[in-house]
Amino acid sequence: MRVSLLAFAVLAATGCGKTPAVETAGPSPLAANKAGDANLVAAQIADTLQACSYDGRPVQFGMGGAAPRDCRDMIEQVMAFTGLPQNFEVTEAEVPNAAAAILLDKQQLPHRVIAFNPQFIELVRRETGGNPWSAVSIMAHEAGHHLAGHTIQPGGSQPPIELEADKFSGFVLYKMGASRDDALKAINTLVPEAVPGDSTHPGRRQRAAAVGDGWDSACRQTGRGDCTAGTPGSAPAAGIVDAAAQSPVVREPVSGIGSAPATAPVAPTAPVAPGTAQVRASATASSTVVLPAPDARALPSKGMQFVYDEYGILDAQITATFEKQMFDHAKQHGVEIVTLLVKDLHGMTAEQYGWAMMRQLRVGKLDVGNGAVLVVAPDQGQAAAVMGPGVALEMAFQDKAAQLKNWIDIAWPQCKRKNACGGWTETLLLAADHIRRDTDDWEWTVHYQRLGDLLQQVAAEDGKRIAPQDSRALHAIVRFGGTVVDLAPKPGNKAAWVDDGHMIAGKPAKAVHVRSDEGLTVMLYLDARTESLMPGGALxxxxxxxxxxxxxxxxSDPKHTQAINLLSYAQAQ
Structure with a gap:
């Protein structure tokens, strides 16, 4: 009996062919690196930057240059249906399978990458009988890691974030027109059920459940009542099924695993450019959306729009224009601002609901906390503005909740009377627009990979007249390792000084005493609710x-207590 190599490889590739690479207008920062430089950088990943590899093996590789045209086409298709800007590059590389990774360039600046092994891609196609959705689902999984900011995890992949990426994949494939069976095809064919106890990836049953959960969530969000049928909600995205027909493969069956037919094309829709999918839909159809119920146990999945209207009452054209503005802001500045017009807070306060949705919709990038959620619940008469840990530092003295509450008092009666908000839609979205304009000058790149490197920059600037905008240390973002010494340090200890007046978003911050891997005394400051956003739970x-x-x-004196505003963390392995 033939045993499939893929059954043990644990699902790992994008779905691109080995077509010749097409030259781009200019070389990417990564492609410009020499292979030797890239390999040297990759060798440092295990201790500094990480990679989410499908099988969890250490990822060390040289860059292979620009990806083939069909790879980039597939990524563009996936991204068009996410409603989010692409924040990564795609490259061919000598990896065991495929990985979402962060690599440092010569200036030690991080770049997000999806790297794939083209030989593995051919195996994926053969083992799934040429199913056109299998490759797409894998690409969507890897994209999900980057869009959510998962690749901060030390040692690479971890089960919770793999399941999040699987759920994201299922969600995207529903939007692209895949059936539930097709969304599950790659997982059910390529992933083994049993995995080692210390594996970074869950087994087939858990991962298939996550993909199915994502597909179901996307279906329910549209208000469909027949989601259990598993049928597509729309025609397949243009080119998906056609691509398989152009590249037929002969499949050798995997023992014990059946093959479900690919979704048949039904009047394929026209290709959609990235960043316009949501705008077109909003301009031509009802904008009613059903949000997931808040649940601390629910698996998060990256949200794919910037306005959620559960009443279907906001002006479609104004909403579409605003979606485009928020998309452009996220693309240019990294900040994601989401407005929720909700029917039911499920017994929570608006603020509690906002924190729950911040986690479940993974608003902003997890690693730097650059998201904001605005909640408006007219029937409960409540509103809230919840800021991710990064945005909260910028918006400390802004009271957007009061602005939104005024909208409920003044505008909502008019919306209900006409069953349409009309121009009041723009008034509602002004709060998010204010945050957009106030967050267009902050840098979200992790410039320093060791705390000691940042302290060296502080020392270099000491005693010099440097304008704030020219400083490379002021408000800089740093990644470093350390051990938690005390979760509730007391003020007055000179050896580990606590600023008991430290505020975040207008509220007293929680202090946590940490000893860095370099032996430095660090005091972290955070909004305690930030811990609810982290996949690994509380510190x-x-x-x-x-x-x-x-x-x-x-x-610059290593004996002093260093103060850092915490954005995110992950337990080291």
Missing amino acids: QAGKRYTFIGRESWLS
Whole structure:
């Protein structure tokens, strides 16, 4: 009996062919690196930057240059249906399978990459009988890692974030016109059921459940009542099924695994350019959306729009224009601002609901916390503005909740009377627009990979007259490792100084004493609710983590307590 190699490879590739690469207008920063430089950088990934590899093996590789045209076409198709800007590059590389990774360039600046092994891609196609959706689902999975900011995880992949990426894949494939069976095809064919106890990836049953959950969630969001049938909600995206027909493969069946037919094309829709899918839909159809119920146990999945209207009452054209503005802002500045007009807070306050949706919709990038959620619940008379840990530092003295509450009091009666908000739609969205304009000058790149490197920059600037906008240390973002010493340090200890007046978003911050891997005393400051956003749960004393934070107060004297505003963390392996 023939045993499939893929059954043990644990699903890992994009779906691109080996067509010749097409020259781009200019070389990417990564492609410009020499192979030797890239390999040297990759060798440092395990201790600094990480890669989410499908099978969890260490990822060290040289860059292979620009990806083939069909790879880039597939990514463009996936991204067009996410409603989000692409924040990564796609390249062919000598990886075991495929990986979402962060690599440093010669200036030590991080770049997000999806790297794939083209030989593995051919195996995926053969093992799934040429199913056109299998390759797309894998590409969507890897894209999901980057869009959510998962690749901060030390040691590479971890089960919770793999399931999040699987759910994202199922969600996107529904929007692209895949049936439920087709969305599950790659997982059910290529992933083994049993995995080692210390594996970074869950087994087939868990991963298939996550993909199915994503497909079901996307279906329910449209208000369909027949989601259990598993049938597509729309015609397949143009080119998906045709691509398989142009590249037929002969499949050798995998023992014990059946083959479901690919979704048949039904009047394929025209190709959609990235960033316009949501705009077109909003301009021509009802904008009613059903949000997921808040659930602390629910698997998060990256949201794909900037306005959610559960009443279907906002002006479609104004909403479409605003979606485009928010898309452009996210693309240019990285900040994601989402407005929710909700019918039911499910027994929560508007603020609690906002934090729940911040996590479940993964608003902003997890690593730097650059998201904001505005909640308007007219029937409950409540509103809230919840800021991710990164945005909160910029918007500390802004009271957007009061602005939104005024909209409920003044505008909502008019919306209900006419069953349409008309121009009041623009008034509602002004709060998000204010945040957009106030977050267009902050840098979200992790410029420093060690706390010591940032302190060297602080020392270099000491005593010099440097304008704030020219400083490379002020408000800089740093990634560093360290161990939690005390979760509730007391003020007055000069050896680990606590600023008991430290505020975040107008509220007292929680202080956490950390000893960095370099032996530095660090005081982290955070909104305690930030811990609810992290896949690994709350911080624990005695545990070692990889932290990402923004400079608050640093001293070139290593004996002093270094103050960092915490943006995210992940437990080190």
